[in-house]
Amino acid sequence: MRHAFYQFLSGAVALATGLSSGPAAAIDPSYHLSEQNVLSVAITGDMPGLVSRDGKLTGYDGDILQIAADKLGLTIKPVPMEWSGAIAAVQTGRVDIIGGNVAWTKQRADTLSMTDPTGYFQNGITSKKASGWHTLKDLENRKVGSMTGFSFLPELRRVPGLELSLYDSTDAALRDLLAGRIEALVGDPPVIDYALSKNPEWGLVNLAFSDNNPDFPLLTGLGRQYVFGLSKENAALAADLSAAIRALWTSCEVKAIGKRYGNISEANYTPSTENFRVGADRAADWTPPACGK
Secondary structure (H helix, E strand, C coil): CHHHHHHHCCCCCCCCCCECCCCCCCCCCCCCCCECCEEEEEECCCCCCCEEECCEEECHHHHHHHHHHHHHCCEEEEEECCHHHHHHHHHCCCCCEEEEEEECCHHHHHHCEECCCCEEECCEEEEECCCCCCCCHHHCCCEEEEECCCCCHHHHCCCCCCEEEEECCHHHHHHHHHHCCCCEECCCHHHHHHHHHHCHHHCEEEEECCCCCCCCHHHHCCCEEEEEEECHHHHHHHHHHHHHHHHHHHCCHHHHHHHCCCCCCHHHHCCCCCCCCECCCECCCCCCCCCCC
8 A cells, every 4th residue: 555655646756856947047046045056946746746756846737847947048047845834935035935735825925936827626535436426525524634734624614523633744644534433534635536546446536516605715615716926025036936937837738748647628728707816916017818819
């Protein structure tokens, strides 16, 4: 069982100490980097988000960030760490950027410079196929797992009777779900979908919340955004990365990248009808990117 888990998670992959980018370019002096001309990236280890493998960043966000860094003339340096400490590592300057299924929230936007979205998502419930749970009510009085530091945890704790267990890795959470120590899991949709696609014998299903309950917006809302997060002093770099990301949306290359990692659902590329970042960390004329726009 342990071997099966490590087939889909890339935490066991040896991390290079530095990844070479494309031809050297003039580095914007307004960038505040932990090392000159180097972009230090927090690697939390879950595919298909952002990992280091064979001398390059890989995963959906990994491919996008590698393209953007090459364009800006920055060398990538992966720094492995647990997700629970990644945001603090950016704030203290240990690393320059976090990514790989990092959800935008107003609270995070207050403390970090966040890029334009690399993709969109909706949370869901992972359970046995026979259960097929997809509503908040399904979680009432259940033993439920999730991940340390996730933005929706305060909402999840409000579900009546829910007994919450927190994990530092999707690997550990899925292991406990299969062993019956928890009954359901609410985690990163792309990470879980990728794991289930590689291990159909587990007999698990991940179904999106059908509630779209306004009292639980982070947990059940539609069209939520995955972004990269940098320190507040790195707003200029965040803006340049956003421009590179938007170019990949305009050319629709995001879909070609997504296809390599099983991100084929249109939900991954469809923004919310509510432009919730305006007035938070974006100007009034900002719109979330979409394919071909």
